[in-house]
Amino acid sequence: MLIKNAKLRNLNHSVDILIEGDVIKEISPSIISSDSNIINANNNLVLEPFIEPHVHLDTALSAGQPRWNKSGTLFEGIECWSEKKETLTYDDVKKRSKKALEWQIANGIQWVRTHVDITDPTFTALKVLLELKEEMKQFVNIQIVAFPQEGILSFPNGLKLLEDALILGADVIGGIPHFEYTRDLGVQSIKEIVKLAIKYDKLIDVHCDEIDDEQSRFLEVLATEALFNNIGTKVTASHTTAMGSYNDPYTYKLFRLLRKSNINFISNPLVNIHLGGRFDSYPKRRGLTRVKELDQDNINVCFGHDDIFDPWYPLGNGNMLQVLHMGLHVSHMMGYDDISNCLDFITCNSAKTLHLGDEYKLKVGNKANLIILSEQNDYDAVKLQASVLFSIKNGVVISKSTPKQSYIFTTNKKFIDFK
Ligand code: FE2
Numbered sequence: 001m002l003i004k005n006a007k008l009r010n011l012n013h014s015v016d017i018l019i020e021g022d023v024i025k026e027i028s029p030s031i032i033s034s035d036s037n038i039i040n041a042n043n044n045l046v047l048e049p050f051i052e053p054h055v056h057l058d059t060a061l062s063a064g065q066p067r068w069n070k071s072g073t074l075f076e077g078i079e080c081w082s083e084k085k086e087t088l089t090y091d092d093v094k095k096r097s098k099k100a101l102e103w104q105i106a107n108g109i110q111w112v113r114t115h116v117d118i119t120d121p122t123f124t125a126l127k128v129l130l131e132l133k134e135e136m137k138q139f140v141n142i143q144i145v146a147f148p149q150e151g152i153l154s155f156p157n158g159l160k161l162l163e164d165a166l167i168l169g170a171d172v173i174g175g176i177p178h179f180e181y182t183r184d185l186g187v188q189s190i191k192e193i194v195k196l197a198i199k200y201d202k203l204i205d206v207h208c209d210e211i212d213d214e215q216s217r218f219l220e221v222l223a224t225e226a227l228f229n230n231i232g233t234k235v236t237a238s239h240t241t242a243m244g245s246y247n248d249p250y251t252y253k254l255f256r257l258l259r260k261s262n263i264n265f266i267s268n269p270l271v272n273i274h275l276g277g278r279f280d281s282y283p284k285r286r287g288l289t290r291v292k293e294l295d296q297d298n299i300n301v302c303f304g305h306d307d308i309f310d311p312w313y314p315l316g317n318g319n320m321l322q323v324l325h326m327g328l329h330v331s332h333m334m335g336y337d338d339i340s341n342c343l344d345f346i347t348c349n350s351a352k353t354l355h356l357g358d359e360y361k362l363k364v365g366n367k368a369n370l371i372i373l374s375e376q377n378d379y380d381a382v383k384l385q386a387s388v389l390f391s392i393k394n395g396v397v398i399s400k401s402t403p404k405q406s407y408i409f410t411t412n413k414k415f416i417d418f419k
Pocket of ligand 1: 306
């Protein structure tokens with residue numbers, strides 16, 4: 001396969017990309033090849049695939065089942081899910097999860113880290129996701145997080161369920177310390193998570209301080225454990241929305257630890273802005289972590305969708321450009337330079353979080369995993385919510401889209417160009 005006239009993110013001129021089999025063979029300004037399989041990128045952006053670093057596929061597409069979350073709060077969401085969980089079947093989880101994965105694939109995503117609720121002693125959802133991981137591997141790489149939605153130490157047998165989920169095949173250990181009954185249990189749960197991560201050599205991704213409580217300070221515990229055990233790059237703090245409410249002197253002190261610990265951050269702007277500030281009158285807090293400040297301090301931070309049409313989030317279609325659009329707004333990252341480099345938040349920063357290493361990069365010798373957008377740069381990609389024209393995985397086109405076009409019927413009937 002030969003991709004002509006590709007605009008790479010770090011280059012001013014366009015290049016051709018030659019793919020042989022599943023590998024990128026050559027990238028240079030002009031390639032002559034006898035290969036008849038040619039895609040003309042027309043100077044549009046060609047880059048590494050989008051990554052979804054934080055989603056709950058087991059709950060996806062279940063909004064309104066068995067009832068709608070009318071208050072729109074995180075806590076009513078947990079109650080709705082708890083009711084749904086009682087009637088969960090293998091086929092139902094598989095149908096919904098697979099459909100959400102198909103949306104993600106169509107939107108140019110090739111890596112997904114999904115949390116799966118393991119506070120269901122039958123492990124129905126976990127078994128489905130393990131099966132889908134294998135079944136869909138030609139299209140998408142899935143990392144599964146064993147996520148104890150109702151706590152590790154506050155839920156009957158929680159710790160054993162967590163360990164059993166790892167033995168069954170989960171790749172990442174999750175947690176929810178701010179939801180444990182007491183601060184002590186929350187702290188202890190993080191220590192247990194780290195012990196298990198070391199024992200089974202797993203990554204860690206904790207739902208950490210997802211609450212507008214300025215006293216919720218499990219992030220300092222997670223970062224300290226990561227630092228002391230020298231596992232920071234394998235550890236992720238998801239949400240950390242309480243940081244949006246911390247006082248500045250404490251946050252200044254905290255950032256020293258965060259820098260030293262090397263842990264990763266995932267912010268979920270669509271869901272956080274929807275669920276955050278729910279107990280406030282006015283002024284209402286945004287309920288978001290300090291994305292801008294983390295990024296400026298060279299601490300790795302990326303964006304996730306979190307929920308797709310489920311009890312916690314009633315919208316969404318698995319499109320990371322929607323997530324990015326909201327993320328830039330609510331993080332006050334709308335400066336020219338911020339927007340011009342914004343795709344980092346849904347590509348390379350996420351790759352670092354998922355611990356993908358060099359294999360992710362679009363370069364000669366690596367697997368031919370890439371997407372072709374309908375726009376030429378980061379700025380237009382987010383501004384115009386670009387279409388993913390082609391998604392290519394291991395040298396094979398796995399999805400294809402046509403950008404929408406609009407005409408206005410003025411005197412000279414005109415195709416509208418939004419640039
Ligand atoms: Fe989440």
